[in-house]
Amino acid sequence: MSDKQTIQWFPGHMTKTKRQIQANLKLVDAVAEIIDARIPVSSRNPDLNNIIQNRPRVILLNKCDMANRTATKMWIDHFEKQGITAVAVDCKSGRGLNKFPAAVNQVLRKKIERLQSKGMKNPMMRIMIVGIPNVGKSSFINRISGQNRAKVEDRPGVTRGNQWFTIGKNLEMLDTPGVLWPKFDDQIVGEHLAFTGAVKDQVMDIELLAMRLLDFLKSLKPAEFIERFKLEDVELEAIPSHELLELIGRKRGMLISGGEIDTERAAIMLLDEFRAAKLGRITVEMPNGELK
Numbered sequence: 001m002s003d004k005q006t007i008q009w010f011p012g013h014m015t016k017t018k019r020q021i022q023a024n025l026k027l028v029d030a031v032a033e034i035i036d037a038r039i040p041v042s043s044r045n046p047d048l049n050n051i052i053q054n055r056p057r058v059i060l061l062n063k064c065d066m067a068n069r070t071a072t073k074m075w076i077d078h079f080e081k082q083g084i085t086a087v088a089v090d091c092k093s094g095r096g097l098n099k100f101p102a103a104v105n106q107v108l109r110k111k112i113e114r115l116q117s118k119g120m121k122n123p124m125m126r127i128m129i130v131g132i133p134n135v136g137k138s139s140f141i142n143r144i145s146g147q148n149r150a151k152v153e154d155r156p157g158v159t160r161g162n163q164w165f166t167i168g169k170n171l172e173m174l175d176t177p178g179v180l181w182p183k184f185d186d187q188i189v190g191e192h193l194a195f196t197g198a199v200k201d202q203v204m205d206i207e208l209l210a211m212r213l214l215d216f217l218k219s220l221k222p223a224e225f226i227e228r229f230k231l232e233d234v235e236l237e238a239i240p241s242h243e244l245l246e247l248i249g250r251k252r253g254m255l256i257s258g259g260e261i262d263t264e265r266a267a268i269m270l271l272d273e274f275r276a277a278k279l280g281r282i283t284v285e286m287p288n289g290e291l292k
């Protein structure tokens with residue numbers, strides 16, 4: 001195993017990104033913040049609050065098809081208690097997206113009513129989408145616009161001519177998402193982003209990452225995980241994660257010459273299966289829970 005144990009991350013992109021988002025903010029009435037329903041803490045950039053100030057916002061808990069249903073409901077309640085409207089969506093299938101226009105209209109209700117009282121019958125409201133890379137911004141835009149639009153590169157500073165498309169009767173959406181970088185002050189945030197594949201594997205030692213994932217799975221004990229790797233007879237509390245990784249590799253016949261287990265291959269396989277939700281619909285971060 002290499003000694004590359006800490007996640008390195010892009011420094012200093014935030015200023016440029018911030019400027020870009022602020023410029024587009026002037027054009028919109030509301031912001032749709034897209035986050036990953038499996039890691040609602042780590043997939044948010046806390047700087048967004050500063051950037052958008054009091055701009056009305058809807059949170060989209062995306063990839064809810066891979067998250068635990070009860071946990072997603074708890075997150076929606078949690079945001080609601082903070083006065084933030086949140087909607088669970090699956091931008092791969094489009095499930096839940098029909099709730100989006102009503103949610104935006106709800107957060108913009110006062111503004112819409114004010115304009116209507118001034119005689120505007122059906123005022124057009126504009127929205128922009130923001131989120132960290134890989135969270136599903138392009139999928140959302142493609143799904144909700146009903147067309148296949150070109151993917152906007154996840155690079156701060158990439159600008160395009162703004163285009164708008166219509167959703168429902170009175171909403172227009174900017175087709176260029178605001179790309180936020182995740183905030184890496186905390187090693188655990190980095191690990192959770194890496195578990196879900198939001199950051200590239202090259203930034204962290206893959207076997208170490210797999211062992212951290214196993215630490216988590218050992219305490220959660222999802223049925224699919226136990227079944228898939230036939231761990232029914234394994235005392236998960238007692239087995240160190242490096243031994244569990246070897247065991248999983250052995251069970252999958254991942255051997256290298258000399259009969260040793262190819263733990264790197266086992267690590268890649270474990271992470272791939274977790275990211276594809278084959279180990280269960282797993283939410284890593286719970287509301288009010290400690291990051292662990």
Ligand code: G4P
Pocket residue numbers: 062063064065066089090091092093131132133134135136137138139140151154
């Ligand atoms: P981005 O613009 O924010 O960077 O994200 P993008 O839409 O490109 O989505 C990143 C990956 O996440 C894509 O997978 C996409 O299909 C997947 N994805 C987005 N939303 C959902 C969702 O709600 N559920 C699930 N299960 N997956 C979602 P990919 O492997 O990069 O590409 P592909 O599988 O679409 O070919």
